[in-house]
Amino acid sequence: MDATELARMYHAKGDNAAAESLFKKLFVGMPEKRMMQSDPEGYVALMQEAAVVAQITGKPEQHDALRAKAQKLFDKDPKISLPKDWTPYGLRCKSK
Secondary structure (H helix, E strand, C coil), rough: CCCHHHHHHHHCCCCCCHHHHHHHHHHHHHHHHHHHHCCHHHHHHHHHHHHHHHHHHHCCHHHHHHHHHHHHHHCCCCCCCCCCCCCCEEECCCCC
């Protein structure tokens, strides 16, 4: 499992402190230009999820910065549409 999926999984199960830590590391290491060329929708969606986590963990400045950056990317490339088929972790899987 990569760090992106792990961060999303932590957020889905409510461990937002762990998710926030991973999201922070991910955005430091992700080259924005390459991400916007290869997967703009995924990059912006991930940024928005990280913003939600920042808000939940009491980091309003980080939340606002991520939301503003995501909006700037939307404005720059109006063809971006967020994925509508992501399955939130734990919502469609039956436990055994």
